[in-house]
Amino acid sequence: MQHIKSFNAFLQDTVNLSQAKLDLLGDRVEAIYNALKGDPEIGPLVLGKKPQGSWAQRTIINPVGDNEFDADFMLHLSEVVEWSDNPKTYIDKVYAALHRHSVYGDMPHTRKCRCVQLSYANSMHVDIVPYLHLRDGREVIVNRDDNKWEQTNPSGFTAWMQEKDGIANNNLRKVIRLMKYLRNHRNSFTGTRSIILTTLLGQRVNETRAVTHPGCYGNVPTTLLTIIEDLDAWLQGRPDKPSILDPSGSGVTFDHRWDQTTYSYFRARIHTHARQIREAYDEPNYDRSVRRWRDLFGDAFPELPRDSASITPPAQKFSTPLLITTTSRTGRAG
DSSP, X not given: OOXXXXXXXXXXXXXXXXXHHHHHHHHHHHHHHHHHHTOTTTGGGEEEEEEEHHHHHTOOBOOSXXXXXXXXXXXXXXXXXXXXXXXXXXXXXXXXXHHTSTTXXXXXXXXXXXXXXXXXXXXXXXXXXXXXXXXXXXXXXXXXXXXXXXXXXXXXXXHHHHHHHHHTTTOHHHHHHHHHHHHHHSOOSTTOOHHXXXXXXHHHOOHHHHHHSTTXXXXXXXXXXXXXXXXXXXXXXXXXXXXXXXTTSSSXXXXXXXXXXXXXXHXXXXXXXXXXXHHHHHOOSHHHHHHHHHHHHOTTSOOOOGGGSOOOOGGGOOOOXXXXXXXXXXOOOO
């Protein structure tokens, strides 16, 4: 059984980051941005900002327990010719601006590989990612560890996500949040980075599938079943770690973000989850179906009264998915 309303309640009450926290995040990013823009040294270089990662893609979820949640934003800076051979200078300069600020200088802040991280006590941390349009036309971020540029295309990735989510009747982002919940809160496929998970799930969404299997993206549990069974079939045909191309069109990959051990564990866990989802989805008994969904997602998955659980009759069940394949290339991304 699908338990559509239970899934909606689970997402709203347990999985999704609350609107209050999203509003707080927005306010704090705006304050950080204004502080950097007002800095006498880095301020004249600041051209703008944009959300990045799970915040930009609307796939951010509640953290585990009292842990901080994190969000990234890209700080668009103008190019300084004198720093061309020393890209890490941009991260160092952003760090220095925070360090001398009257408020942020007293808060925990540190330099990471691709960002400057600013932490709020028992709340959140914000990653500030320097981002440039170079004179040669490349869009880049900084790899401070290697002191080099890494090509990126954030607008392209956002457009790709919007397209895929539209094909999936706005259910792809919800499925991504559910799978992040399994990883973070249920300790499944730990080690798989969000950018890889998001890309692999999004790649499974296909217009041909929507036409040949009407209803396959009709609601959250059906979309979850469709995507995870398609992903499982794709992974089972690839025992060795595949190359994961950045779908934004940057021409680079995310291959350096995991290794064969992490991939093998992810592959095995998705195989198990595909079976669990199918068993819960196909179970005709209400109570047993709820138990199967709770075996997967934990006791936070709500057991709504039968008359409000939005149970789909057996005649409308979705059948075994069709495998959709994609191709990828080699390279490196940020």
